Amino acid sequence: MLTIGQQTYLCSLDYAVSLFKGKWKAVIICHLNDRTYRFLELQRALPGISEKILSEKLRELENDRLVERLSYPEVPPRVEYRLTPVGLQLFAILNSLQHWSDSYIAGESR
Amino acid sequence: MLTIGQQTYLCSLDYAVSLFKGKWKAVIICHLNDRTYRFLELQRALPGISEKILSEKLRELENDRLVERLSYPEVPPRVEYRLTPVGLQLFAILNSLQHWSDSYIAGESR
Numbered sequence: 001m002l003t004i005g006q007q008t009y010l011c012s013l014d015y016a017v018s019l020f021k022g023k024w025k026a027v028i029i030c031h032l033n034d035r036t037y038r039f040l041e042l043q044r045a046l047p048g049i050s051e052k053i054l055s056e057k058l059r060e061l062e063n064d065r066l067v068e069r070l071s072y073p074e075v076p077p078r079v080e081y082r083l084t085p086v087g088l089q090l091f092a093i094l095n096s097l098q099h100w101s102d103s104y105i106a107g108e109s110r
Numbered sequence: 111m112l113t114i115g116q117q118t119y120l121c122s123l124d125y126a127v128s129l130f131k132g133k134w135k136a137v138i139i140c141h142l143n144d145r146t147y148r149f150l151e152l153q154r155a156l157p158g159i160s161e162k163i164l165s166e167k168l169r170e171l172e173n174d175r176l177v178e179r180l181s182y183p184e185v186p187p188r189v190e191y192r193l194t195p196v197g198l199q200l201f202a203i204l205n206s207l208q209h210w211s212d213s214y215i216a217g218e219s220r
Contacts, residue, residue, distance in 0.1 A: 004215070010137050010158075013204060016211035021131045027120050048120075065218070086217065089210055094123060096203050101126035104196055105114070108175070 019064055019090075024049060024057045026094050029066065029083065033091045036070065036082040066090060129174055129200075134159060134167050136204050139176065139193065143201045146180065146192040176200060 002009045009015040020026040024046070031037070031045050043054050058081060061067035066087035072078040083091055112119045119125040130136040134156070141147070141155050153164050168191060171177035176197035182188040193201055 002215075004218075010133065010156075011208070012211035012215055013136050013140055013208040014133070015215065016207045017127075017131060017136050021127060023120065023124070026123050026127050030123055046120075086214055090214075093203060093206050093210055096206070097126045098121070098123040100199055100203055101122035104200075105112075105122055105125065107196065108114075 025061060028057055029091050030094055032081060032083045036080040038080055135171060138167055139197060139201050140204055142191060142193045146190040148190055
């Protein structure tokens with residue numbers, strides 16, 4: 001067993017899955033892989049996500065140090081999001097998972 | 111959007127995560143990686159899992175063709191579980207995720 005913060009996990013794998021389970025986080029990580037995104041730009045890339053949920057998910061990813069929030073002192077203020085180095089490593093694994101899934105789904109539907 | 115069975119997913123990655131989210135499935139896949147296991151042997155290797163939950167999770171993994179149930183006509187009947195080829199591919203990705211998590215956790219606690 002592994003205790004991190006207030007939570008107990010079965011092992012480090014169980015903990016890793018907890019970092020992106022739920023509907024949006026894995027998909028947000030994959031969208032952020034190539035460059036920085038502004039909030040609205042990211043919201044448009046993820047059809048169906050509300051402003052509230054996207055803010056919440058980005059804050060959680062930021063707290064887990066997977067995503068970095070860059071705030072520029074401009075008028076109007078500009079805020080961008082990008083993956084941290086450790087978030088980029090996680091993206092590479094999720095990207096393999098997505099490729100696996102594509103061929104798994106193709107196999108299932110044969 | 112992707113519809114598989116009765117469910118809708120954001121994309122193939124969202125679907126892949128749904129295959130092992132929740133408390134036990136990723137851990138069961140990782141335990142099964144090296145050989146076949148009998149039910150009780152697997153239950154002993156996963157402290158805290160009940161017979162009911164383990165049966166349910168194995169059945170779900172079997173329905174998703176990630177785990178194979180081998181039943182031998184012996185007295186008493188012998189039943190074993192092992193990963194399918196596609197389950198083994200998923201294991202390799204979850205194994206990378208576990209390694210990533212180990213170093214992520216080590217980094218967090220520095």
